[in-house]
Amino acid sequence: MLKGILSVLLVLVTLSSAMGKPEKTTPKKEERIPQTLSRGWGDQLIWAQTYEEALFWSRSKNKPLMVIFHLEDCPHSQALKKAFAEDKDIQKLADDDFVILNLVYETTDKHLSPDGQYVPRILFVDPSMTVRADITGRYANRLYAYEPADMKLLLSNMQRALKFLKTEL
């Protein structure tokens, strides 16, 4: 009798076990993976959703804002994203000292496209809400573009954005 109960229990628990494991369930055809705000640029970072939200956090936390414009189907954006997400120094600095936002659509603020709208491009904004058009990458024709090989430059630009802020205080 006890054996019988145990067997039933075992089946039940096995069933609930299989149902409870997210990594082993094969998603239904219609099941979608919830979209994340990080979009792969750093799942462990706290991302702002909108420019308005990012500006609010930048002012209230007194941290510079880093805005990344990119596109899911742009190979340059994808390559930069990979380098950005894998760079521990950049991820740590972004997490500690920046408000971060990644966008696949342009905002209505033209200050965020000083030399036009293209992807990928990265702009810094001061907590005073001034776009730091002076912090640029190494391409004369696309001042705010970065490539995967430019991670050191990007890191030093992030430090510049921070330094500027601190000297102003």
Added chain:
Amino acid sequence: MLKGILSVLLVLVTLSSAMGKPEKTTPKKEERIPQTLSRGWGDQLIWAQTYEEALFWSRSKNKPLMVIFHLEDCPHSQALKKAFAEDKDIQKLADDDFVILNLVYETTDKHLSPDGQYVPRILFVDPSMTVRADITGRYANRLYAYEPADMKLLLSNMQRALKFLKTEL
């Protein structure tokens, strides 16, 4: 003997069952759960990130836009979210026929706050980019507020937003 094996198996399976359930795992202190665009309003739906993006999709797909303003620490928002996420008719209609956006920060567009900024509130926008200020809930002092008990009204308002669109075509 068989009973003994079963008992051990039962313990193991129970353990793995408990470990497999996401609500029971305690994440490491430093590990964060990636933020989702749905924020719990329907993980299986495709959410726009920003108002600009939502307007773009609304126009290009010729679908009305539903904008939900809410706050994570507002109990009314939380209660409405639960009812919204659990209502299969609303989820299906939203998925099939709407562009959807949920925001925890206000936009700069004042048309989205015809009677002020409060949460929770739900506004509909036509693909022609006209805010449907005529589609309201049942509270005279907060025209665009809904409560969990108002899901039928919300569903019929969604149908109204669709009907209007169709009669214009």
